[in-house]
Amino acid sequence: MNPLLSRLQPYPFERLRELFAGVTPNPAFRPISLGIGEPKHPTPEFIKQALNAAMYDATTDLAAYPPTAGTPRLRQAFSGWLQRRYGLDIDPATQVLPVNGSREALFAFGQTVIDPARDRPVVVCPNPFYQIYEGAALLGGAQPYYAPSDPARNFAVDWDGVPQSVWARTQLLFVCSPGNPTGAVMPLAEWKKLFELSDRHGFVIASDECYSEIYFRDEPPLGGLEAAAKLGRGDFRNLVSFTSLSKRSNVPGLRSGFVAGDARLMKQFLLYRTYHGSAMSPIVQAASMVAWGDEAHVVENRAMYRAKFAEVTPLLAPVLDVSLPDAGFYLWAGVGESDTAFARDLLAQYNVTVLPGSYLARESAGFNPGAARIRMALVAETAECVEAAQRIVQFVKNRSKQEFP
Numbered sequence: 001m002n003p004l005l006s007r008l009q010p011y012p013f014e015r016l017r018e019l020f021a022g023v024t025p026n027p028a029f030r031p032i033s034l035g036i037g038e039p040k041h042p043t044p045e046f047i048k049q050a051l052n053a054a055m056y057d058a059t060t061d062l063a064a065y066p067p068t069a070g071t072p073r074l075r076q077a078f079s080g081w082l083q084r085r086y087g088l089d090i091d092p093a094t095q096v097l098p099v100n101g102s103r104e105a106l107f108a109f110g111q112t113v114i115d116p117a118r119d120r121p122v123v124v125c126p127n128p129f130y131q132i133y134e135g136a137a138l139l140g141g142a143q144p145y146y147a148p149s150d151p152a153r154n155f156a157v158d159w160d161g162v163p164q165s166v167w168a169r170t171q172l173l174f175v176c177s178p179g180n181p182t183g184a185v186m187p188l189a190e191w192k193k194l195f196e197l198s199d200r201h202g203f204v205i206a207s208d209e210c211y212s213e214i215y216f217r218d219e220p221p222l223g224g225l226e227a228a229a230k231l232g233r234g235d236f237r238n239l240v241s242f243t244s245l246s247k248r249s250n251v252p253g254l255r256s257g258f259v260a261g262d263a264r265l266m267k268q269f270l271l272y273r274t275y276h277g278s279a280m281s282p283i284v285q286a287a288s289m290v291a292w293g294d295e296a297h298v299v300e301n302r303a304m305y306r307a308k309f310a311e312v313t314p315l316l317a318p319v320l321d322v323s324l325p326d327a328g329f330y331l332w333a334g335v336g337e338s339d340t341a342f343a344r345d346l347l348a349q350y351n352v353t354v355l356p357g358s359y360l361a362r363e364s365a366g367f368n369p370g371a372a373r374i375r376m377a378l379v380a381e382t383a384e385c386v387e388a389a390q391r392i393v394q395f396v397k398n399r400s401k402q403e404f405p
């Protein structure tokens with residue numbers, strides 16, 4: 001067996017199952033889960049119809065293996081979207097690749113980039129973070145370094161706190177903007193800093209942008225490639241962005257996304273993916289093309305999240321340390337006490353599931369930046385999220401009465 005497998009951490013939901021073992025949720029309430037970050041808005045009909053139509057289209061050849069690089073038309077759909085969304089000129093022949101969701105791509109990219117034979121390789125990632133980054137680092141033979149996000153600066157990651165000796169050994173940096181779970185969007189100045197560090201130390205930046213289309217400010221979130229272009233780095237050297245249809249178009253079950261950026265990295269990633277056997281089905285390719293080509297459903301989806309967050313956030317703000325994030329579909333709230341005790345008692349008393357923040361972060365330099373926080377995924381319909389928020393308000397009020405009778 002590969003001994004590195006034993007270094008993988010249990011997934012947050014496994015830990016949640018353990019935490020909730022033996023808890024009987026109050027049967028007076030129907031269960032509401034704000035735990036899993038999985039879109040629940042309906043998949044647009046036109047995407048399902050495109051899947052259906054592609055099955056019987058004369059140009060769909062299920063008797064042939066699809067190319068790992070995707071068809072030229074699919075690649076043009078990616079570069080067309082990048083042009084419309086970010087104003088970027090991307091070469092569809094060399095600077096984009098289809099992936100079966102960004103999760104597998106983020107993981108596989110680590111295996112492509114990391115050279116475990118070099119001196120004690122490091123992968124830097126934000127803290128809290130999406131757990132796949134850690135798995136990619138560990139199975140790539142690298143040591144993860146967790147850079148904490150700072151609640152006092154809208155959860156910006158403290159890149160300045162990473163020691164130079166760590167940057168010197170860094171081969172890969174994961175960034176997540178908009179962030180899961182914080183919702184923070186990285187501004188241009190932060191990108192500039194990271195590009196300078198990448199130039200100095202030669203590491204690759206993997207920019208996870210799967211929440212880019214769900215935002216609450218007027219300005220759409222700045223993309224990594226967009227930041228590079230603005231800073232005169234039109235070759236996107238050492239930079240790859242990861243984009244997905246899962247949240248944008250409510251199709252996590254389709255498993256469809258793409259990566260774009262540095263042509264040199266794309267070439268090596270394509271080589272890796274050919275061996276890995278991760279080509280996209282022609283049916284999924286056809287549905288993906290129509291999904292990337294349509295923005296009306298994305299505008300509608302965003303409006304649904306905006307309306308929901310506008311109702312739920314003010315309900316919770318008087319009892320929790322929480323405010324409207326820049327983007328994403330999570331509230332990342334301070335609870336002022338143990339996050340695990342809060343989550344367990346909330347389930348027991350009000351049958352609402354939230355994720356303890358400490359499960360999404362690691363202890364580093366003596367503290368866990370997820371401790372005393374919870375993540376709430378506002379993915380269910382508004383009425384259900386509002387009801388959950390009302391129960392949480394009641395729960396917190398009762399709890400403080402118990403503490404200060």
Ligand SMILES: Cc1ncc(COP(=O)(O)O)c(C=O)c1O
Pocket residue numbers: 037100101102103104130176179180208210243244245246247252256257
């Ligand atoms: C930060 C982040 N990146 C990537 C993913 C993976 O999404 P997908 O594989 O559906 O594109 C998720 C899913 O929850 C996520 O939260």
